[in-house]
Amino acid sequence: MMKALNMRFLFLALILAFCLQSCAGMNGPASPKSPVQPPAPAKPVPLPEPVDQTPAQSVNQARIHAAAGEYLKAITVYHDVHQKNPKDEHLAREYATFLNGAKSTAAEMLGKGEIAAAGALLYALKNSYPKFRGIEQMLSFDYAFLNSRLDYCRKTLTRQGFEEYRKGNLNQAIVLWQGLLAIDPDNEEMKEAVRTAIQQQKNLKEKNLSLIHI
Numbered sequence: 001m002m003k004a005l006n007m008r009f010l011f012l013a014l015i016l017a018f019c020l021q022s023c024a025g026m027n028g029p030a031s032p033k034s035p036v037q038p039p040a041p042a043k044p045v046p047l048p049e050p051v052d053q054t055p056a057q058s059v060n061q062a063r064i065h066a067a068a069g070e071y072l073k074a075i076t077v078y079h080d081v082h083q084k085n086p087k088d089e090h091l092a093r094e095y096a097t098f099l100n101g102a103k104s105t106a107a108e109m110l111g112k113g114e115i116a117a118a119g120a121l122l123y124a125l126k127n128s129y130p131k132f133r134g135i136e137q138m139l140s141f142d143y144a145f146l147n148s149r150l151d152y153c154r155k156t157l158t159r160q161g162f163e164e165y166r167k168g169n170l171n172q173a174i175v176l177w178q179g180l181l182a183i184d185p186d187n188e189e190m191k192e193a194v195r196t197a198i199q200q201q202k203n204l205k206e207k208n209l210s211l212i213h214i
Helices: 002-027 055-067 071-084 089-111 115-127 143-166 170-183 188-212
Strands: none
Touching: 055 071, 055 089, 071 089, 071 115, 089 115, 089 143, 115 143, 115 170, 143 170, 143 188, 170 188
């Protein structure tokens, strides 16, 4: 009987020792042979290559800019596509036709008395003139012509602005002079005239408000 009990105690002791060893192994540090590996970073998805527009698509885009009155954008598009296709005579004629049309549009504006709008278009043509290299012989104007027309616009806007100023039409004078500054941004005299007229407007408004509250 005692021998059977001793065998049982020995068997239980072995089981307990095995369990303790297993628990120690589970709570111990991870095996250096199998470290936890972080997930590999995702590879960036390559962007698709930009697709160049065909000359016809570029011309259509330029026409859209021109129809919206965005002449500088239209000139830039025409210039870029012409640079890429310098031997395309049809494209060169299209480019020149657009520029000649812009010059005619400016002339029509001047005829209607739209001096500021005409000046803005002439200013865009003048500043972009170096981009017309290679098609100058197709143009109905040159740099000197643009400069003379711009000079007329500057003088006319200056005179009209002072006429409105003397009449007390400060707002109209400011509009005219701001149109002048758009094509003559370095005109310090006109900048001072605009500042003076704006200050006078402010003073008149404050005076009218004070009279209302009397």
